[in-house]
Amino acid sequence: xxxxxxxxxxxxxxxxxxxxxxxxxxxxxxxxxxxxxxxxxxxxxxxxxxxxxxxxxxxxxxxxxxxxxxxxxxxxxxxxxxxxxxxxxxxxxxxxxxxxxxxxxxxxxxxxx
Amino acid sequence: xxxxxxxxxxxxxxxxxxxxxxxxxxxxxxxxxxxxxxxxxxxxxxxxxxxxxxxxxxxxxxxxxxxxxxxxxxxxxxxxxxxxxxxxxxxxxxxxxxxxxxxxxxxxxxxxxxxxx
Numbered sequence: 001x002x003x004x005x006x007x008x009x010x011x012x013x014x015x016x017x018x019x020x021x022x023x024x025x026x027x028x029x030x031x032x033x034x035x036x037x038x039x040x041x042x043x044x045x046x047x048x049x050x051x052x053x054x055x056x057x058x059x060x061x062x063x064x065x066x067x068x069x070x071x072x073x074x075x076x077x078x079x080x081x082x083x084x085x086x087x088x089x090x091x092x093x094x095x096x097x098x099x100x101x102x103x104x105x106x107x108x109x110x111x112x113x
Numbered sequence: 114x115x116x117x118x119x120x121x122x123x124x125x126x127x128x129x130x131x132x133x134x135x136x137x138x139x140x141x142x143x144x145x146x147x148x149x150x151x152x153x154x155x156x157x158x159x160x161x162x163x164x165x166x167x168x169x170x171x172x173x174x175x176x177x178x179x180x181x182x183x184x185x186x187x188x189x190x191x192x193x194x195x196x197x198x199x200x201x202x203x204x205x206x207x208x209x210x211x212x213x214x215x216x217x218x219x220x221x222x223x224x225x226x227x228x229x230x
Contacts, residue, residue: 006156033217042117042202042220043157056217091156093218101147101162102218106155 004105006092012111013082020078021108025094032075033102034067035091036060043091049075050097082112115140119203119221126193127229134188134224136203141184147218148177148188149202157202161188193228200225 005024013019025032030051035043046065048056051072061067064082069075079086089109093102116139126132136146145164149157161170161177163186169178176189190197204218 035218040222042204042222043218045217045219048217089154093157099145099164101145101159103159104149104157109154 004092004094004103006090006105006108008108009106010109010111012113015084015112016081018078018080019082019110020076021090021092021110022074022076023092023094023105024074025092026103027073029094029096029103030072031095031097032069033093033095034075034077035093037089037091037107038087046077079110082110084112086110087112115143115205115207115219117203117205117219117221119201119224121224122222123225123227125227125229128193128195130193130228131189131191132193132226134190134201134203134226136186136188136221138184138186138205138219140207141181142207143181143205144207144216146177146179146186146203146205148175148186149204151200151202151223153200160201190226193226195228195230198226198228 007022032049034046037043045058046061047067049069064080067077089107091107093104095102118137120135147162148160163170163179174191179186200223202223204220207216
């Protein structure tokens with residue numbers, strides 16, 4: 001097991017374009033989280049899946065954002081009609097839940113120009 | 114609403130010094146607390162996880178303590194090295210439901226540590 005994998009590592013896109021990021025969690029982890037981190041800030045929670053069910057969404061997740069975890073394994077985060085304010089590091093984490101901690105991926109850095 | 118504060122925001126020390134990073138949280142009803150390390154432009158690496166019933170955890174030169182009632186945690190780094198230079202993030206989760214699962218993490222803004230040789 002190589003940990004939590006995120007692709008791509010970097011993405012530069014023009015304003016108004018759609019982008020999609022992928023996260024592959026640790027295989028036995030049933031919980032998957034997406035966070036967003038801007039410069040100088042701690043990560044902020046976006047959304048959470050338990051298996052394939054999306055159980056919680058932050059108010060930060062506007063209508064332009066959508067996340068899926070179709071078979072309870074990998075997850076995708078799509079941003080439609082990107083804006084410059086979407087520029088950030090998008091982090092994925094997975095967990096077994098309960099008393100276990102979280103394992104984070106290396107993140108996808110999005111730059112909207 | 115839970116708020117997590119980390120002090121100081123930045124810290125510079127010479128190699129070999131022992132140091133303490135502070136984390137405070139406003140709602141003491143946490144499920145667990147986790148310390149992470151983040152190198153510039155990289156993801157987060159978990160350092161230590163403390164359950165709400167525990168008082169401290171140790172890993173190598175790192176020791177994290179938790180005082181839930183006062184809403185505080187400290188990360189102690191012994192004999193600091195230049196390789197310890199990074200941003201250190203503290204995060205808490207809350208109990209969710211009867212199965213005692215943790216909720217999503219709430220992070221502080223981090224302490225950026227610089228250790229000079």
